[in-house]
Amino acid sequence: MPHAEPWLERAPLLLRDAVNALLPAPARWWVDSFLDIAVLLGVFGLLFAFLTLAERKVLGRIQNRPGPNRAGWGGVLQPFADGIKMLTKEDIVPRLADPILHFAAPVALVAFSLMSFAVIPYGRHLLALDMDSGVLYFFAAGASSELAVFMAGWSGRNKYSLLAAMRALAQLISYELPLLLSFVPVVMISGSLSPSAIVTAQGGWHLGFIPRWNVLTPWGFAGFAIFMVASLAESNRSPFDLPEAESELIAGHLTEYSGFKYALFFMAEYFGMCALGGMAVTLFLGGWQAPCAFLGFIPSYAWFGAKLLALLLGFIWIRATLPRLRIDQLTRFAWKFLVPLALVNLVTVGFWHLSASWSRGFDPLRWAIAIALVVIPFVAMGRRLSAGLGPRTYRFAAQ
Amino acid sequence: MNAVLAAIALLILASAGIALTLRNIVRSVILLVVTWFGIAAFYLWAGAEFVAFAQVLVYGGAVSMVVLFAVLLVRHGKAGVAETPAPSGRIVSALLAGGAIAGALAGAVALTPLAPAAGPAPFAPVRHIGVLLLNTHAASLLAAGAILTVALLGGVVLAAGGGPEKEDGP
Amino acid sequence: MLGTGLIKGLMVTAKNLAGSFHDPERLVTTEYPEQRTVLPQNYRNFPFLVTENAEDPMGTLRCVACQICEKECPPQCIYIEKSKDKKADAAGKMQIYPAVFDIDISVCMSCQICVEVCPFDAIKMDQVFEIATADRFTGLLLDRGQLSKPNSYFHQIHPTDAAEVDGRLAAERKAAAEKAKAAAAAAAAKAAASTASAPSPVKAPPPVSAPPPATAVPAIPPPVSPPPPPSPPPQP
């Protein structure tokens, strides 16, 4: 019933139809695909640009600095100034480098991270590619970017960047596992690998005002937390930014890159962050669904954008707070904490699924068991992980 | 003939063929990854979405990484990752064997009267595959899982075993 | 409880984020080209030449081209050529003056040795630091005209030093004036005595070292800047 929807909700569709009306019918498929790609590139390109600015501003404010405020009003033109700077820098290729792979690595990385934008439902009618196994596509595109990291590290003929690339790969592979395991519960509950079906399954409200989002269940909360930690690591964000630890390594596997190729790696990092954030919104935060029924007049894509921006600000906040992990702590955290927790979470969701048919009166028991299944392993494994580490004493800090 | 299929075939055969001739092992492996992506594209073309993404996830994400790590772990000396070429007799015999097999298979394919079902690509929804996997083929799924687990454990034991005293062996 | 440390840390950063908006005192950044911090008095950078009078900088340079600084300068960035003639200085005394006085501040290391060795208090340390130029060869080679700055400027940047220097110079000039006066009086007495006994045919020229007292006393420049504080605050 498209007419019952507010006008703003249908605005993108109307715009697309207006463009289509200008062109002959046989070109329709091509025009639609081209429009999808152009809009995705434009929106996320601008989001990337202003995310870098927002990151620098927020980090600055957290450290009691004003942040960049020179280019344009309050610094809004800073990303474009950065872009011009990066484009005009010299592009150095080492003499012994493998020129083809050296060139292909950043291109492949950006391409793979852009590919994952295709399957995220941005709104009720805004989905570039409605695939039956869209979630799998998303993670397949993400997994392919490991190859680009290896190419970047190997092609420079620099043993340090090669070592750093192997460390980065160890990190990416370690955190790929909890990332994949943490979304399996969502697939089990909604019974589909299609992102749009997963979002639809989270529609509706308990008692009229508590949304049926996955994150508001015990297993969903645990899965969301694991997913967010793993996506911090997958997108090389602090505190897991070991691959490119700018203050310790010389940019790790990016050592031999300069100029715009270097900027492309950063573009890929931010695109990956946006894509993983968007997937987290889709899987756990109800996608484009409004949190309350009476807020439904706000168009769905605005809700998606608000949730995505909140997650991205959370990424920045965490970056400003937590210090970097060591490589052994990082891998131990993945294999000894996140992977077991994600596996236990499968048991929790199995219980949740089986107990769905219990009568309403057993609901408190159902919740209690599910919460216990999440909290007890968390505490037990956390204790084991931190065994032997006493409380910190700060000799020189003011108490 | 289908233009998309022709393009995919060109991608697969060209990347595999060039990978066959390159001396640099890393480049060879990366080209083989391109071949695997091409095979995934073939699955996608045939309508097997799930298999295509599984192929990318497993081959592009996991197997390629294992292979590249192995390449980097076993290189030594000045040669680096360049392979010493095989004797020409072996290359000729390999090409002959490959050509013979290709000829025989192509002949068999051309001569067999196949009756392909025409029509659009069949659709295999993930839900359908999942139901089949867990009902009809549950035993095979368990067996595959067991094989994977045992193989990974065996791989870890093999790669990590030996101990430091074997490090400077012959 | 596990994980409380993370939350505590996140709260600290969130407090900073919110605080930086409602409490401008937290922001410690000085927005440099518009706002400037007051440089401490002891801050010193490249040297400059002191002139007594801003209207006539070349005429009232304290420098007498003795070339001590040129010889002492460790990186040898000073180049001086003496003048052939003499010119009256601020005190009216005839002095050699520097025809050329160049400092290459791309070489200068701000060691202050030239200031230490100058017997005439003619070269002092400046406070400039914005010396960027598009032409690194001639743009950083400062000549006499660019180097000379009035005494009032010296009072502005280093009030304590300037007051001390001015006091010393005034005392010296007063002493010199009194000496000259005494000498003149003695000469006059001698002349009177000699005139009484035997008149000399030639009038003695006034001694070079002793200018007439009428010109000596007002030559000391009145300090343009406010008088220096009696006890300067300790500089960090």
Place this chain on the structure above:
Amino acid sequence: MSTLQACLLLSSLLFSIGLAVAIARSSAILVLMGIELMLNAASMNFIAFWRFGPNPEAATGVLFALFAIAVAAAEAAVGLALVIALYRHQRTIRLQEATRLKG
């Protein structure tokens, strides 16, 4: 030539390339890669026959391809672990030089 025959031709050509790689190259890793290619060619046949076969609802070809991928991953893991073990004992991964059974 029908499309099915084209697919089969493609997979048989890929199989022969894999075979040639496995025979011609001396590096154990590349021999393994050749075997992987041959496995992949076989999976392509399953998918092709499923696509043009009479009974696509059974999805047997798809399931077979999935199992083949899983087993191929296991094979790659074990094979490369063997290569690393071989390298540790013999300091080479050239198959011509790996002639001893005792480490």
